Amino acid sequence: MEMQGIWVRRLAIGIGVVALGSASIAGDAAAYPGGTPDFQTDVAPYCAACHSSTSVEDLYGFGDRATAELARNKHFGAIRAGTGPYAALSEANRVKLVELLSAVDRNSTITLEFPPSVVPGSTFQVTVKVTGGAGPSVGVGLVDRPHRFFARPASALGWEVVGAPTVIGSTGPQSAWIERLPEREGRSITFVNVEGVISNADIDKWSRAKIIFTLKAPREVGDYPLVGAYFYGTETGTALSTQMHPEFGPQPLGGALGKSGRVKFSKQAVISVKEADPQPVAEIQP
Numbered sequence: 225m226e227m228q229g230i231w232v233r234r235l236a237i238g239i240g241v242v243a244l245g246s247a248s249i250a251g252d253a254a255a256y257p258g259g260t261p262d263f264q265t266d267v268a269p270y271c272a273a274c275h276s277s278t279s280v281e282d283l284y285g286f287g288d289r290a291t292a293e294l295a296r297n298k299h300f301g302a303i304r305a306g307t308g309p310y311a312a313l314s315e316a317n318r319v320k321l322v323e324l325l326s327a328v329d330r331n332s333t334i335t336l337e338f339p340p341s342v343v344p345g346s347t348f349q350v351t352v353k354v355t356g357g358a359g360p361s362v363g364v365g366l367v368d369r370p371h372r373f374f375a376r377p378a379s380a381l382g383w384e385v386v387g388a389p390t391v392i393g394s395t396g397p398q399s400a401w402i403e404r405l406p407e408r409e410g411r412s413i414t415f416v417n418v419e420g421v422i423s424n425a426d427i428d429k430w431s432r433a434k435i436i437f438t439l440k441a442p443r444e445v446g447d448y449p450l451v452g453a454y455f456y457g458t459e460t461g462t463a464l465s466t467q468m469h470p471e472f473g474p475q476p477l478g479g480a481l482g483k484s485g486r487v488k489f490s491k492q493a494v495i496s497v498k499e500a501d502p503q504p505v506a507e508i509q510p
């Protein structure tokens with residue numbers, strides 16, 4: 225019942241936002257700023273259409289479209305121009321805001337720790353470490369390539385998730401998000417939200433979290449890629465672009481349809497799936 229309650233409430237807000245169209249109002253609440261409290265499943269980064277990128281490489285093959293997706297154009301362009309909700313800020317504050325949000329981007333990182341080689345069908349751990357992200361949540365997934373539009377969940381390559389991912393947030397292990405997925409449905413998914421994230425560019429304070437995925441290697445030998453995908457917000461990371469909503473807490477000034485979300489990728493790992501080297505046999509001397 226609890227689950228259904230959250231779903232209905234979020235859905236209603238989502239529909240409200242869609243109905244408002246591009247006239248996004250400051251202080252409005254939606255499911256995406258705040259992460260994906262209800263979507264406990266594998267995620268592919270294409271879903272985050274509103275988000276901006278921090279590297280043209282993340283949209284290789286898309287030419288000008290890739291450049292347009294960069295935060296400095298898609299997001300900071302509107303701030304610099306003072307359009308929409310950003311008209312409320314003075315020019316000096318808009319310049320300042322771009323600096324502060326750039327600091328959020330610089331301090332929002334994702335790295336993978338992985339074994340260089342594993343035996344076919346064996347289980348092993350991959351640790352994803354993230355820093356920054358404005359909060360109150362961030363999203364972390366495992367995908368097959370660092371591309372906004374082409375990435376697939378890592379499971380598509382045969383990396384099988386074993387059990388629920390372990391999420392260690394800024395105050396220790398947390399499981400409230402994954403527990404919204406009933407155990408009988410299986411919690412072996414490639415995506416999680418980390419909750420309780422609080423970064424603050426005003427005082428140069430950056431959140432940290434760690435997610436441990438237990439994976440089972442594919443049966444076929446070969447070199448398999450693995451990439452971490454990081455979904456985070458920026459505007460609630462500084463007072464200049466944060467508005468308090470009485471029910472939903474801090475909201476980005478740019479609104480739910482704003483471009484203040486990001487998708488960032490880790491470096492691409494390549495894990496070699498191969499049979500263990502045979503143990504050397506001791507020779508018996510004559």
Ligand code: HEC
Pocket residue numbers: 256257258259260267270271272273274275358359360361362363417455456457458459460461475476479480481482483484485486
């Ligand atoms: C309608 C536009 C929109 C779409 C579509 C969207 N997002 Fe976002 N998302 C945002 C905005 C705006 C923020 C940034 C909040 C901020 O700047 O603090 C955000 C932030 C986030 C965050 C961080 C939450 C936080 O508290 O800042 C996560 C996680 C996230 N989005 C995941 C997703 C995923 C997964 C999808 C696809 C299922 C998605 N988003 C699609 C607009 C969107």
